[in-house]
Amino acid sequence: MSLPADILRKNTTLSEKKIKMIVALYKPFKTRRNQEIVSRGEVARHIYFVVKGYLRVGVTNSVGHQFTRFLIEEGMVGTAFPSFVSQKPSTASIRCVGQCEVLRLSYQDLNLLCKKVPEFETYYRGLIEQAYIQAIHRIESLISMSAYERYRLLLKEKPKLFQQLPANVIAEYLGITKETLSRLKSRK
Amino acid sequence: MSLPADILRKNTTLSEKKIKMIVALYKPFKTRRNQEIVSRGEVARHIYFVVKGYLRVGVTNSVGHQFTRFLIEEGMVGTAFPSFVSQKPSTASIRCVGQCEVLRLSYQDLNLLCKKVPEFETYYRGLIEQAYIQAIHRIESLISMSAYERYRLLLKEKPKLFQQLPANVIAEYLGITKETLSRLKSRK
DNA sequence: ATTAGCTGTTGATAAATATCACCAAATCAT
């Protein structure tokens, strides 16, 4: 049936009835090509479930350069997390890469679910654990590897990104300029 | 009374009885100066609560250089997280910086608590959320700031680290060499 | 169809950081 329902079925032992109830809270959210769905300074009031496409969570540094904090892929869930948890204004923005299909779950509904359905909280905790583990690996690659090594690692682990995303987004994710990325590509 | 109990009192509405029961599962763990308490290749079977000192979670890259994935400060809890969650061998090691006082909670006990005491799971989820947020900030600083900017930020946010830890540990945490850190210090 | 903008490259150069070698001071183990 629906992608979020499949994922709950696979990762929890929740009854069909409860799954239905939960999934009804994931509201379809219409997006336009490259639309910014959360702007810097706004509070991230939802977590987003990506059905199709990519969301890019990005920040801008002191001299106006863009960086990609996270890429949220199909089947994954994410948001501007520090803002979402604190319900304070976000330093990051969230933008669709191309045309996306997105569901969203509000902060209130998520917390209500966590309170009322312990099994959902366990599932949600697992999501955060996995996200945190990804973040740890990213930190490790950033402190211990050269740009070229990080590029090779990403190419090996997520080759799809290179087919589906423009090079500047990849470069912003790796924390290098698009020129450097272009040169790394032609390095043997 | 005890530090972990105080923290539970402050962050949950658990009864004194339950807090007592939970804290009894945090076992004191004797460490020697600079002792490695989890080695690379071992499974991290506990999370560690630091009563005194610092734990350093570190990795070694392909050419044998050390890096510091995380520093766990007094009053904080942590472990080699990817290994702990998966219960598979760790790529990181955990080492005491100097002389430490540490409590530890086993994987089994933690999961039992999460299952039996939903409020504990909420508390634990909050810990992971905060750890994840810290990790996000670290990623952002690594992809968007220069070594000097990262050094200044750390100096501003955690000045204590510079008094309490040797410079090479700080450098490994910033992802730079100790020589570069030494030069950044004398930069105005 | 045409223009304007976006995307990916490449070159020349500058800036940041690492590497290697060495030294002095502090700290530790015996």
Next chain:
DNA sequence: ATGATTTGGTGATATTTATCAACAGCTAAT
């Protein structure tokens, strides 16, 4: 107390990466 090890610092140089500029091919909007 002493010898050994660790720690912090500096210089010379190499390497990595960023910056700035230019350009060709593509894409999208009018």
